[in-house]
Amino acid sequence: MSDILDLTAGQALDRIAAGELSNEEYFDAYAEAAAGDELGAYLWRAQAGSANGAGDGPLRGAPVAVKDIFCTEGIETTAGSRILEGYRPPYTATAVRKLAEAGGRVLGKTNMDEFAMGSSNENSAYGPVRNPWDRERVPGGSSGGSAAAVAGRLAPWAIGTDTGGSIRQPASLCGVVGFKPTYGAISRYGMIAFASSLDQCGPLTRDVMDAAILLRALEGRDPCDSTSVGIEGGVELPSRTDLKGLRIGVPRELSADAEGIETGVTEVFERTLGLIADLGAEVDECELPHSAHGLSAYYVLAPAEASANLSRYDGVRYGLRAGSEDGTAETALVSMYERTRAAGFGAEVKRRIMLGTYALSSGYYEAYYGRAQRVRTKIAEDFAAAFERFDYLVTPTSPTVAFKLGARAENPLAMYMSDYCTVPMPLAGLPAISIPAGLAQPDGGGPDLPVGLQITSPAFTESGLLGAAFAIEGAIGFDARPGGTG
Amino acid sequence: MALPNNYEAVIGLEIHVQLSTKTKMFCGCALSFGDEPNVHTCPVCLAHPGTLPTVNERAVRYALQIGLALDCEIAPRSIFHRKSYFYPDNPKGYQITQYDEPLAVNGRLGDVRIHRAHLEEDAAKTIHVGSSGRIHGSAQSLVDFNRGGTPLVEIVTEPDLKSPEEAREWAQLLRTTIKQLGVSDVNMEEGSLRVDANVSIRQTGASKLGTKTELKNMNSFRFLERGIAAELERQAAVLDAGEEVAQETFHFDPRTGSLTPLRSKEYADDYRYFPEPDLAPLVSTDQMLEEARAALPELPANRRERYETELGLPEDAARQLAFDAELADFFERALQTADGAEPRTIAIWVTGELVARLREASDGEADPASSKVTPQALAALAGMVDAKQVTTGAARQVLATLVAEGGDPAQIVEREGLAQMSDAGELEAIVAAAIEAEPGAAEKVRAGNPKAIGPIVGAVMRETKGRADGGEVTRLIREKLGAG
Numbered sequence: 001m002s003d004i005l006d007l008t009a010g011q012a013l014d015r016i017a018a019g020e021l022s023n024e025e026y027f028d029a030y031a032e033a034a035a036g037d038e039l040g041a042y043l044w045r046a047q048a049g050s051a052n053g054a055g056d057g058p059l060r061g062a063p064v065a066v067k068d069i070f071c072t073e074g075i076e077t078t079a080g081s082r083i084l085e086g087y088r089p090p091y092t093a094t095a096v097r098k099l100a101e102a103g104g105r106v107l108g109k110t111n112m113d114e115f116a117m118g119s120s121n122e123n124s125a126y127g128p129v130r131n132p133w134d135r136e137r138v139p140g141g142s143s144g145g146s147a148a149a150v151a152g153r154l155a156p157w158a159i160g161t162d163t164g165g166s167i168r169q170p171a172s173l174c175g176v177v178g179f180k181p182t183y184g185a186i187s188r189y190g191m192i193a194f195a196s197s198l199d200q201c202g203p204l205t206r207d208v209m210d211a212a213i214l215l216r217a218l219e220g221r222d223p224c225d226s227t228s229v230g231i232e233g234g235v236e237l238p239s240r241t242d243l244k245g246l247r248i249g250v251p252r253e254l255s256a257d258a259e260g261i262e263t264g265v266t267e268v269f270e271r272t273l274g275l276i277a278d279l280g281a282e283v284d285e286c287e288l289p290h291s292a293h294g295l296s297a298y299y300v301l302a303p304a305e306a307s308a309n310l311s312r313y314d315g316v317r318y319g320l321r322a323g324s325e326d327g328t329a330e331t332a333l334v335s336m337y338e339r340t341r342a343a344g345f346g347a348e349v350k351r352r353i354m355l356g357t358y359a360l361s362s363g364y365y366e367a368y369y370g371r372a373q374r375v376r377t378k379i380a381e382d383f384a385a386a387f388e389r390f391d392y393l394v395t396p397t398s399p400t401v402a403f404k405l406g407a408r409a410e411n412p413l414a415m416y417m418s419d420y421c422t423v424p425m426p427l428a429g430l431p432a433i434s435i436p437a438g439l440a441q442p443d444g445g446g447p448d449l450p451v452g453l454q455i456t457s458p459a460f461t462e463s464g465l466l467g468a469a470f471a472i473e474g475a476i477g478f479d480a481r482p483g484g485t486g
Numbered sequence: 487m488a489l490p491n492n493y494e495a496v497i498g499l500e501i502h503v504q505l506s507t508k509t510k511m512f513c514g515c516a517l518s519f520g521d522e523p524n525v526h527t528c529p530v531c532l533a534h535p536g537t538l539p540t541v542n543e544r545a546v547r548y549a550l551q552i553g554l555a556l557d558c559e560i561a562p563r564s565i566f567h568r569k570s571y572f573y574p575d576n577p578k579g580y581q582i583t584q585y586d587e588p589l590a591v592n593g594r595l596g597d598v599r600i601h602r603a604h605l606e607e608d609a610a611k612t613i614h615v616g617s618s619g620r621i622h623g624s625a626q627s628l629v630d631f632n633r634g635g636t637p638l639v640e641i642v643t644e645p646d647l648k649s650p651e652e653a654r655e656w657a658q659l660l661r662t663t664i665k666q667l668g669v670s671d672v673n674m675e676e677g678s679l680r681v682d683a684n685v686s687i688r689q690t691g692a693s694k695l696g697t698k699t700e701l702k703n704m705n706s707f708r709f710l711e712r713g714i715a716a717e718l719e720r721q722a723a724v725l726d727a728g729e730e731v732a733q734e735t736f737h738f739d740p741r742t743g744s745l746t747p748l749r750s751k752e753y754a755d756d757y758r759y760f761p762e763p764d765l766a767p768l769v770s771t772d773q774m775l776e777e778a779r780a781a782l783p784e785l786p787a788n789r790r791e792r793y794e795t796e797l798g799l800p801e802d803a804a805r806q807l808a809f810d811a812e813l814a815d816f817f818e819r820a821l822q823t824a825d826g827a828e829p830r831t832i833a834i835w836v837t838g839e840l841v842a843r844l845r846e847a848s849d850g851e852a853d854p855a856s857s858k859v860t861p862q863a864l865a866a867l868a869g870m871v872d873a874k875q876v877t878t879g880a881a882r883q884v885l886a887t888l889v890a891e892g893g894d895p896a897q898i899v900e901r902e903g904l905a906q907m908s909d910a911g912e913l914e915a916i917v918a919a920a921i922e923a924e925p926g927a928a929e930k931v932r933a934g935n936p937k938a939i940g941p942i943v944g945a946v947m948r949e950t951k952g953r954a955d956g957g958e959v960t961r962l963i964r965e966k967l968g969a970g
Contacts, residue, residue: 089536090534191536196763223540226539226765227763311578312577312578313535329625337572360570360760362755362756365759
């Protein structure tokens with residue numbers, strides 16, 4: 001059994017295809033592992049023995065952990081929020097449906113920061129997720145449950161969502177691969193919206209090959225999502241073993257000059273740059289001058305969109321409805337709204353709704369939303385200029401390794417800094433992948449913890465990006481495992 | 487009561503037109519009216535978490551046609567915005583509408599300039615249980631989401647209208663124009679056409695606009711006229727009292743004809759507009775515009791011109807027909823079945839006598855399509871008038887019968903003995919008898935007083951029951967009395 005859990009999903013699929021492993025056996029091994037979840041990674045789990053159907057298609061009946069932000073018909077979907085407690089959607093998200101059509105099966109719904117707002121998974125209404133490398137530390141967020149489940153051998157792979165780093169940062173902190181594709185590559189239909197112009201679904205996996213396999217099943221234009229286009233030509237499985245002829249840029253602002261970057265992280269990053277050069281790539285420093293303003297722009301735009309996206313949770317049609325005060329229908333209505341939203345949303349969600357509402361208010365719109373949009377354009381222009389000189393850009397994924405539970409919980413600004421290196425890519429709509437690059441101690445000492453390398457590329461060049469990541473992954477040879485999963 | 491002479495009215499209209507597409511603006515639910523509540527809903531129009539809108543292509547086509555029919559400039563690229571407010575009729579907490587980059591701008595219909603026309607989605611219907619039918623004072627509110635998400639085109643005019651009557655007439659012209667396009671039922675009572683008015687007054691000749699108020703819920707053309715008139719009067723009284731008009735929104739109560747101000751909570755004013763990230767910009771391609779242009783039917787202004795130049799209709803009748811969709815439709819169908827009747831005769835009978843009878847019969851509304859008079863019958867009657875088979879007076883009697891019970895004019899004429907007298911000898915004898923019966927009048931006519939002929943004509947008409955032609959009767963009497 002532990003043998004099965006050690007396989008990458010790609011390896012398991014090969015065994016199933018060869019008749020060496022049955023898909024029920026594969027599913028049940030993970031269903032049982034998930035049943036013993038001590039990390040708080042899951043909010044809902046399928047029963048062992050519940051796998052049914054032939055398991056046809058490229059995913060051959062393999063179990064997939066699904067972030068609780070994806071609607072699953074008849075299965076409780078909360079987005080980590082009290083306001084959706086007990087909510088069973090009447091329909092299934094396109095991404096989950098596509099997984100099922102490719103032969104995948106939902107293994108469980110993973111814990112997350114409420115409405116994907118957070119970088120530590122401490123904002124879940126259903127409790128934090130623990131990092132399998134050190135249970136006193138956070139797994140990152142907001143797809144913390146998905147990252148911890150994959151790292152902790154509680155799922156072969158998972159899907160999550162990334163708005164400002166919510167796939168890549170937890171992947172980095174948990175030592176797994178996390179891939180945010182180009183905006184529009186995968187349908188957002190059925191994915192509970194946080195910031196619509198930034199949200200994108202993507203895989204969290206054991207290795208780059210698995211990410212490619214899952215992305216293949218997920219991508220595609222969806223008539224239910226006007227902003228989806230799919231990846232032209234599909235996704236090639238990676239096979240590259242060198243980087244000859246490629247030019248790799250290192251944006252100074254997001255690496256050496258990144259705010260709050262830890263020494264250990266810098267060391268691992270610089271060592272990895274050496275490996276990249278050894279693979280035959282030309283490595284040079286470059287600039288993304290406006291990327292330092294990425295976080296500021298992000299924390300205007302994302303809350304603005306969120307303030308509208310979260311208006312639908314009003315207690316009228318589904319989800320939590322707090323009782324209203326007695327009175328006329330009019331006063332009762334207002335008190336129902338106020339009480340429902342006061343009881344249903346957590347502190348961080350309320351903070352962002354207020355920020356966003358303020359930024360969109362009459363008289364402030366230009367100064368905040370308008371200006372942030374212009375910064376966003378500038379950031380996209382910076383990337384476009386860099387990609388004239390370079391094929392790929394590399395940075396550390398997170399300025400720090402996993403931090404302790406509670407360490408940043410009382411300081412939103414410190415928490416927001418977690419996404420310093422990951423926010424510019426979604427602002428520009430670009431694909432970016434985080435792969436484990438090594439281990440490092442946090443500043444001030446502590447256990448060895450994973451450090452992620454982030455690689456980004458022009459829009460819709462997923463196949464090339466996966467190829468480069470595959471070559472670098474091979475050179476790094478990361479084979480450390482979390483010891484704390486028991 | 488009219489607006490006092492020292493003031494002039496400045497009126498602009500905001501019109502919402504529900505498009506008659508098969509499905510809703512942003513989802514695949516069927517449009518409906520009058521069905522059981524909440525049967526035409528889906529995760530999208532109930533705003534379930536994770537759902538996304540997709541644009542109804544036909545709604546865009548219809549909106550383009552409206553824009554073109556209103557002589558607007560069509561934006562090569564327009565975008566949707568989110569308009570945020572909390573209310574149970576607004577399930578997403580925001581309405582998807584167009585804001586600063588609308589589909590169509592700078593148009594004109596008749597004498598009124600069009601500021602803009604844009605696409606949006608309709609709200610659901612809230613039903614407040616209680617005496618007032620409005621939320622304050624009601625004990626319970628219910629929501630019916632069948633209507634939620636119906637495609638709407640909002641049309642905003644410039645403040646070019648000067649009186650309640652003008653506003654009503656122009657709104658009717660707009661209705662006819664849209665009716666002709668076939669893109670909406672434009673029924674005010676069912677709410678597929680909703681007209682709000684922005685009203686202000688100023689001292690006659692002043693250039694600065696006064697403070698405007700907004701009037702809502704006037705669900706018929708008469709109420710529109712009445713509501714505006716009442717508000718003009720109210721504003722004049724406010725100014726006469728030396729006070730200032732406050733910017734307010736009023737709700738028209740059709741039962742009492744009165745205006746009551748909406749409370750501020752029902753009318754928040756910071757909608758926090760921002761571009762809808764779930765939808766790509768609407769791009770109107772040359773091909774879409776060409777197709778929309780090609781699909782435009784004959785519009786009222788062109789129709790009026792054709793009626794005058796090709797059919798030789800009098801100006802008033804041409805205008806009345808062209809600007810009233812139902813009337814024009816009736817006229818055109820009558821024209822098709824007419825053998826022998828002049829278009830002019832048909833037009834005059836439709837716009838004059840028929841409209842008058844129908845208004846009497848149904849409280850001011852004149853929709854010939856819902857009457858018992860068929861276009862064929864009206865055409866046949868006009869043909870008989872033209873052929874002098876019936877007199878004008880007899881034809882009026884026939885029409886009254888048609889309005890009351892329908893039927894075939896020829897049979898009615900036959901049955902009621904209304905055929906024009908064609909036997910000259912018979913009429914001459916009746917005339918002679920009438921002269922004998924009215925010797926005093928006959929003497930006066932002989933003495934040179936033509937006006938005295940009345941009683942003799944009257945006697946002939948009584949005797950012939952209106953079947954004689956009045957002109958012929960007069961001619962005969964004069965001839966016999968030597969007053970030729």
